[in-house]
Amino acid sequence: MLFWHLGATLWLFRWIFKDPIVDVRFLLLGAILPDLVDLPIGTVFLAARFSTGELWLHSLLLATIYMTAVLLLTRRGRRRRAYMALGVGWLLHLMLDGLWLSPEILFWPFFGWEIAAGEAPYWPLAWERALSDPWRWVQEVIGLGYLTWLYFAVGLNRKERRVKSLKTGRLPSFVADDA
Numbered sequence: 001m002l003f004w005h006l007g008a009t010l011w012l013f014r015w016i017f018k019d020p021i022v023d024v025r026f027l028l029l030g031a032i033l034p035d036l037v038d039l040p041i042g043t044v045f046l047a048a049r050f051s052t053g054e055l056w057l058h059s060l061l062l063a064t065i066y067m068t069a070v071l072l073l074t075r076r077g078r079r080r081r082a083y084m085a086l087g088v089g090w091l092l093h094l095m096l097d098g099l100w101l102s103p104e105i106l107f108w109p110f111f112g113w114e115i116a117a118g119e120a121p122y123w124p125l126a127w128e129r130a131l132s133d134p135w136r137w138v139q140e141v142i143g144l145g146y147l148t149w150l151y152f153a154v155g156l157n158r159k160e161r162r163v164k165s166l167k168t169g170r171l172p173s174f175v176a177d178d179a
Contacts, residue, residue, distance in 0.1 A: 005093055007147045009092045013088065030087060030093065031092060038057045043122040047122060051119065051120040058099060
């Protein structure tokens, strides 16, 4: 669920924090980081053991350790803000996955060290799972819709704004503000 995580994370962050100078590159990386790491490990490298895309990075413990390390090892400034944005994106990912419904994953290892294996084989059954849950598709459309709207609303369709945004990691203000 790529667009859901990217779009919903960006919307939630902008709504909750109202931080115009956040580096959205780090925020969006955090929004997909648990899937970037856990999905290949659980479904490719250790598929025979796990057959799931929700492993250790989907736990609150590792996100908390990461955020604590950032606070302890960095000083105030741009670097800390960027690393904290990654952590906030990571935490929003856990929320958007609805992991409170899977406490053995969210609170790993407090309910035991074992992570339950998913339904094997993972990839051949992926389309069956995706097609059986229309809510996943609605979420993807919502996320893509928000990202598309934001792309035009802040003027990222203009090359100079897009290039500047990619270099700085900051979203420009709304186009209407420039008038």
